[in-house]
Amino acid sequence: MIDHISIGVADIARARRFYDAALAPLGYRRLSAGDTHLGYGADAVVLWISQAARPVPADPESGLHICFAAPGRAGIEAFHAAALAAGGADNGAPGLRPDYGPGYYAAFVIDPDGYRLEAHCEAAP
Structure with a gap:
């Protein structure tokens, strides 16, 4: 149903360092990059990150968060x-x-920037 999501950040270089590191263990990589934007996914961009003059990070009270599918427990731990x-x-x-x-x-x-992120997989109990 959802093709992609976009978020705004205060510092695109800081976001690049964070998302490059955090998403690699899940099998996602930076597929697009410019001076003011980044795009991440496996085969197509599903997460766009843009430099924003006034980013609005997720409010902890809002319930908003982004969940990434993970290949397994080791990927989640990494x-x-x-x-x-x-x-x-x-x-x-x-x-x-x-x-x-x-x-x-x-x-x-x-x-x-305050966005709440999750990595998840289904594993045998």
């Missing part, structure tokens, strides 16, 4: 570690989330 090393903040360590489903394995981070 996503979480890479995101933290690249300036993100922990918002939920890798692990099973039985409230979401018996095999729901995920990790949660907050990017340097």
Whole structure:
């Protein structure tokens, strides 16, 4: 249903460093880049990031977050570690989330602009 999503950031170079590191373990890479934009995906851009004069990061009270499909638990653990090393903040360590489903394995981070991100896979309980 959704073709892509776009977010605005305060510092495109900082966003490039963060998303290059955080998305690589999930099998996503930078497919497009310019002075004011970045595009990430596996085969096609599904996440556009643009330099914004007044970015509006996700409000923790809004419930808005972006969830990336992961190839497995190891990818989720690497996503979480890479995101933290690249300036993100922990918002939920890798692990099973039985409230979401018996095999729901995920990790949660907050990017340097305040966007809440998740990496998820279904794993045997």
